[in-house]
Amino acid sequence: MNIIVGCDNSGETLESVLTTTTQPENHEKETYLVGTAANYPPLEFRGADGQLIGLEIDMISAVAQDQGFDITILPMRWGDIMPSLDAGTRDIGMALWYSDERAEKYDFSVPLYSTKLVMARLKNKAGANSVDDINNAQIALQGPDTLNHRSYTKVNLDDESRNNKLVMTTRTYLAFKSLVNGDSDYILDTDIQLRHFIKNSPLTMDDFVFIYDDRFASGTWAYAVKKGNRELLDKINNGIKNLRKSGEYQKIVSKWFK
Numbered sequence: 001m002n003i004i005v006g007c008d009n010s011g012e013t014l015e016s017v018l019t020t021t022t023q024p025e026n027h028e029k030e031t032y033l034v035g036t037a038a039n040y041p042p043l044e045f046r047g048a049d050g051q052l053i054g055l056e057i058d059m060i061s062a063v064a065q066d067q068g069f070d071i072t073i074l075p076m077r078w079g080d081i082m083p084s085l086d087a088g089t090r091d092i093g094m095a096l097w098y099s100d101e102r103a104e105k106y107d108f109s110v111p112l113y114s115t116k117l118v119m120a121r122l123k124n125k126a127g128a129n130s131v132d133d134i135n136n137a138q139i140a141l142q143g144p145d146t147l148n149h150r151s152y153t154k155v156n157l158d159d160e161s162r163n164n165k166l167v168m169t170t171r172t173y174l175a176f177k178s179l180v181n182g183d184s185d186y187i188l189d190t191d192i193q194l195r196h197f198i199k200n201s202p203l204t205m206d207d208f209v210f211i212y213d214d215r216f217a218s219g220t221w222a223y224a225v226k227k228g229n230r231e232l233l234d235k236i237n238n239g240i241k242n243l244r245k246s247g248e249y250q251k252i253v254s255k256w257f258k
Helices: 055-067 078-087 147-154 172-180 191-199 230-246 248-256
Strands: 002-007 013-020 031-036 070-075 092-097 106-108 113-122 138-142 165-169 186-190 208-211 218-226
Touching: 031 055, 031 078, 055 070, 055 092, 055 218, 055 230, 055 248, 078 092, 078 218, 113 147, 113 172, 113 191, 138 147, 138 172, 147 186, 165 172, 172 186, 172 191, 186 191, 191 208, 218 230, 230 248
Parallel strands: 031 070, 031 092, 138 165, 138 186
Antiparallel strands: 002 013, 013 070, 092 218, 106 218, 113 186, 113 208, 113 218
16 A cells, blocks of 8 residues: 545545555556545544544455455545545445435445444433433534434434534534533434544543434445446455455454454
């Protein structure tokens, strides 16, 4: 792998572009462009040195190695990933939550893993233990137009009679920071993101109360390609299948979900 400097077609300067070349080098190999928001740890984000890292970065690199193609991973705005598949400026979109609605427009790989939304509060502060008892609270989440935000309204946390205030942030890390700094009473996000931020903070899982609700969204993450690109989809699916069989899939998952 090597890191080069580049920019996307929107003109937005990017800190790095990750190119993975399978060995031995073969210039006749197909190279696919992979779109990533690079801001969703532990799936796809930047390490301390600015390089792109994460579970999905490692997984798609391993799939490319297994299937004998090359990839160039290009950071971009999250909201532009799926439109870029339509436009043909990206071949693969990563860290995408599967839904039947999205599957009508794009082809998704076999699931990589499952996750669910959960609320959390600090244990050393008084608070509710069920969603229906949360009133007069400040609730932090990433939004707008996210599963987090839609789940917030689905369980009626936005009902005026409950007097809750939504603290909307552009990234989950900022929502988590708002919680631990005492600026918010609760956070609503996926369990994998909350575990990641807790693991990388001075706090532990025991310092939090987690509130689950069947009405919250749950589902699977997968790679997406342009509708009808069966050749590429088969390569990705076969690669994931081979990684599972060899044990490499579990090694990658264990590395990021300790």
